[in-house]
Amino acid sequence: MAPIRNTRVLFNSVPQGYPVPGETTVVDHSQTLDLDAVDLAGGKVLAKTLSISIDPYLRGKMRSPEKKTYNQPFEIGKPLYSHAVVKVLRSENPKYKAGDYVYGVFDWAEYQVFSEGLDARVLPPDSGIPWSVYVGVAGMPGKTAYYGWKEIAKAKKGETIYVSTAAGPVGSVVVQLAKAEGLKVIASAGQESKLQFLRDLGADVVFNYKTTSVEKVLEEHGPVDIFWDHVGGSTTNTVLAHMNTFGRVVVIGSISSYNTPQAEPIANFPHILYKRLTVRGLIVTDHEKEYRDAFYATIPGQIARGEIKYTETIVRSLDEAPQLLLDVQKGDNTGKAVVILADD
């Protein structure tokens, strides 16, 4: 077979604020690949990419390598990478065979050659949900919700939870877990279409944080026993003042600080003492061993049966991925942002 194009999205330069399509990331069409001729000696696998996850946290990897954080930075000139589902075309690795669907961390490229997939797992071929969902509510974001719920939220029936960015793939699962366990759910998002989704999920109090003050809503509907924090900055500051005694703050993200040099500072930190709060950060990969099996045994089935709902913003080409990456930073997507390159 003749070589074919292998489109990739490369990290080109460190953004100052928001990532800029065509500048901080570039789509590269120059690589070609002969699928039959790729040498897989030494346990390598050739796979076709089906769906790629676009997540808020990726902005943190678009940084200068001198700046140390919890994860590795992207490398200038190399493809971006994130959670994805790929289909194995050929394999010389005993762990994977042709036809396998593999979830893991993969390059933003139409085709992949890999040996050890990071965080990789062969998915069941017939679970009844689209592959894109395996990078969404049945993937890393769903796990984030599930692991944080089990590990930190420690919810009790009748308690009140406030979920910020509640219409996203993490927040929407948290809303549904909370409703299933009998909590009162306060949920916010920044677009009318997202608010309707939150109402559909059964959230008790739904509001647009761009037009209604968090302060006002929590004064009326708080205090809050659990704050599911994706945002940081002034939102977190306000919520701390409206927490109930012995409340838990599940710190999952800090989108308000990802695209600015300095996060908005938290003046209400002393409320952690006054209310005896537990504030904990969670990174999903730390808890795979404890909760992964329970997650896969529970959540994909609930999704297939329609018991857990989701929404997606889909693009069908890597050419559109850099813009969607930007939209995710600005909250302009709805639900899980995903690049679907092939359905099978």
Place this chain on the structure above:
Amino acid sequence: MAPIRNTRVLFNSVPQGYPVPGETTVVDHSQTLDLDAVDLAGGKVLAKTLSISIDPYLRGKMRSPEKKTYNQPFEIGKPLYSHAVVKVLRSENPKYKAGDYVYGVFDWAEYQVFSEGLDARVLPPDSGIPWSVYVGVAGMPGKTAYYGWKEIAKAKKGETIYVSTAAGPVGSVVVQLAKAEGLKVIASAGQESKLQFLRDLGADVVFNYKTTSVEKVLEEHGPVDIFWDHVGGSTTNTVLAHMNTFGRVVVIGSISSYNTPQAEPIANFPHILYKRLTVRGLIVTDHEKEYRDAFYATIPGQIARGEIKYTETIVRSLDEAPQLLLDVQKGDNTGKAVVILADD
């Protein structure tokens, strides 16, 4: 017997910044009491005050009643109150008999009439340590150290702890618990005499935070697995950036914010996420049931045998109490601040 004077310290007005002796608190000599004639009908107890605790947190009770926090405000015109040891003179309450030494929350007054002592406990008459120590390292401050250590610090041998205001009655117990369990201890205070005390306790790195930057010390001797936080504000902000992954922050106080209208804000809040920290506030009274018996079975004996050391700043009259209350807010005392009105 003729009536005798019963000097008291009254809460007179809400301080704007630091409490002002003679203005926000006043010493009142006007009350008299006939010790033989006081009516104890209905289960009351008459007691002589031996020692009274002066604590940083008391500033938080010197507020307007509209401002709700975790505790009750002092009442204007009424005596201040805090942990104290009193000796029962007469009793019509079956829980207490003449000659009993009782630890609990009592008025800042030479004599007390009470029925149900708040947080009250009859102390052993012969434990070999002075009564003043029962409001210090063998009392509420020592309990704060012990309960927080058990509940939140979850120390492992070889870890590094940073204790701010380490020469105080809470911090100094934490330093000693940490050294006993094989931790590396970084300890700070604001006076040379306090630094020597910290060296005597075996702290590995001792520094004066007024002349040496926390940042610099932690860069050299960090990262920190456990931060014992009495301070809040810019100190806490700096330490968050020097925490180790999975570190614990034990929030016990916020002295930097007690005497100002607004606490210094925390810009490094996102480090809670990046380092997956657990930040928890602790108020000692919440954990009495879980840890009190273990505390009294362990700590007073260790103090009596000299295994736990302490220092005190003592005044011997209620006339001097308002100034010591101010000194505690400014950190001008060394070790436990206590008013000793009688040794027995």
